[in-house]
Amino acid sequence: MLKRVRLYALSTCPVCKKVKEFLRNNFIDAEIIEVDTLDSGEQWVAVKELKKINPQETFPTLIVEKAVVGFDEEALRKILEINT
Template sequence: MNLTHINGENKGSVLLFALSTCGWCKKVKELLDELNIEYDYIYADLTHDEEREELLAELKKYNNKTSFPTLVINEDKTIIGYSPDEVKELLA
């Protein structure tokens, strides 16, 4: 997958599955930026063909409904939707 990397404080592996047109996804990104967290993200709606298939297969490991935003922390904690308190608790 072609991830976009954002520099910040390393809190482990932080991956955001998002849509480019999703307001809640934008809010999660803004929160991560405010907290100065290092993370990677990918916009599912801007992927095509094999990359989209790979993205959806990876996303289903953490969120069977494949809804957005989905934030995966250290490959073992998943936050689905916009939940700023939970993000702060796990990453701040």
């Protein structure tokens, strides 16, 4: 089953890069929002959305359907139904 995946990331964040690599290596189609590369208006909107989902505003923030997940590879494999 195809799940909606959205990643809030920073272009310079090493952990964010690992999450993007994990998604790419597992052929997961995700909406990736690199907040620091957006113009100021888009950035404001993205941070406002992120704050609703993750009040700590930490990066990376990965949302799979309605579940908020950080970079916990085991949890990601389970929620995305990826066999190891």
